Amino acid sequence: MQKRYSWKEFQKEIADDHYFYVRSCIRQNFFPGSEQAFLNIMRGDLGKDVFEDARHTSCTGIGYHSDIVPLETIMTVVARQFALMTEAGYENLTSSCITSFGIYTEILETWREFPETLERTRESLYKATGRTFEIPKNVSHNSDVIFHNREQIAAQAKLKLVNALTGEPLRVVEHIGCHYAKIFPSKGIGGSEFPYVLAGMVESWGGEVVDYPERRHCCGFGFRNYLVQSNRGYSVANSRKKFESMAPYKPDFIVCNCPGCTMFLDKWQYTLAEMEGSTYGPDGRGIPVLTYEEMAGLVLGYDPWALGMQMHQVDVEPLLDKMGVDYDPSSKYLGKKGKFIGAPEVATVNCSAVDKFYRIKR
């Protein structure tokens, strides 16, 4: 009984439909196919209403968490997003970014606890833009919304997170990102100790979640610790700690919640291989790192190159082959009109023609 009660604290309300969508600085740059996939899945596969206003901007969260953007400024930029949402007649905000999601929840809580900050923000926004706003009824991260619809996605699935040859569940490392639940654990599914937003998707779609010692450790972004070149040792060292911890469990792939974490866990595998020769996947290559939109997209039968998986540093083909995805290896590096645009230089973490069972072609 006590256990059931405590689990209730880690549930959260997620709106069913009619979302005002805000993009992520990092996701749109490094995973633009994932943002597109989210919209396609929501609108096309699930029949939901998701509205995007081209006038929305960054929440400025990277600047805020590297301390160049003051609290009053980010509160007012966030209030402007809420104003655009109010003007469009929406009440449910859904964010593509974990840093932004943390910012939205923190600012709403600050306004609740220190009402004078809300009044000041309203005055500043009106003075700067002439806009007014309503507080959103519901704030979610895009992954919350996918989690909310995970059983419908499972019902429409073309593929499962299962090894097509052996029938065994794929072994998945999930990483929810610090700002999803460490700032306000009650706003994240499962809180910060029992993260379930990605684990729930993995289980519903046939995979098996790997529980490893450093599961809750930061990816190492650390804002200023990555943004300034001379600090990047912090960032790569923290990712390394996670790779060392997860590698013995032989995960088939990593899935991330936060766009920054996805990018770092992908790119730092390249860096570590170049720096010290360490690799963490099979055959001396890397562990593929997916966004949750890419994972959902593969399950729903989307083409991996339409999902943007060619933009990953670590090749995803070993995973595609294991899942039995029907894809064309030779279309990986085609441009917008279907013309070959050249391939990136091959690095240690990448597969090559000498690797035994991958259909990769360069």
Next chain:
Amino acid sequence: MGKYYDMLAKDVRLREGLKACMNCGICTGVCPAAEFYNYDPRQIIVTVQSRDDEAIEALMKSNTIWYCGECMSCRPRCPRGNTPGYVIQALRTLSQRLGFFVESEKGRQQLAIKRTIGQHILDRGYCISPRLVDPAMHPEQGPVWRWVRDNDTEVFGKFTPNYGKPGAGPVREIDPETLDEIRRIFEVTGGNEMYDAIERHSDRKAREMGFDGANDDYFREVYRYNSNTHN
């Protein structure tokens, strides 16, 4: 006694982040920065809690407050409901307003962040764009990112018709009216004042260090220099 504490207490993050610390050290135990740097967030809380002006000023002039990665791993673990990460944010903000940040190697780096991320927000409406992530400044991004950058219109063009152009979608051009609104928000809320403080104090320090002001050479110095005395 307490002058700096009173200034810090005007920041709601200090009021939310510091109640009464019992010095248990769990924040240090879970802290990614403490694992990498010679760094102990517990000590920062003890210093701020002491309200000792001399010690708080020394803290604001030190490298110490700049090690934190603001991951907030400390927040859910503190048995007293403190958030050392919030206290750090309040200290960093005050350090910049008072010009103390330029007295440390890590603090001086704020100029590089202001001129990259900070300027990008005002110019483009987002913290980053593919142009900002230059492979020369980001060798760790690897060959695939270099390929993306070299073929950006082709690669991004697969996902949006509006790459670098007006309209909805990823990596679009933000319209001038929106950028004006963002700039006015920065003016009204103290964002420009913070940017100006970072520039002004950096310029002063750059001259003290023998540079001809906070020019590109100084930028490169603060962006790249590591004394390797932090671990």
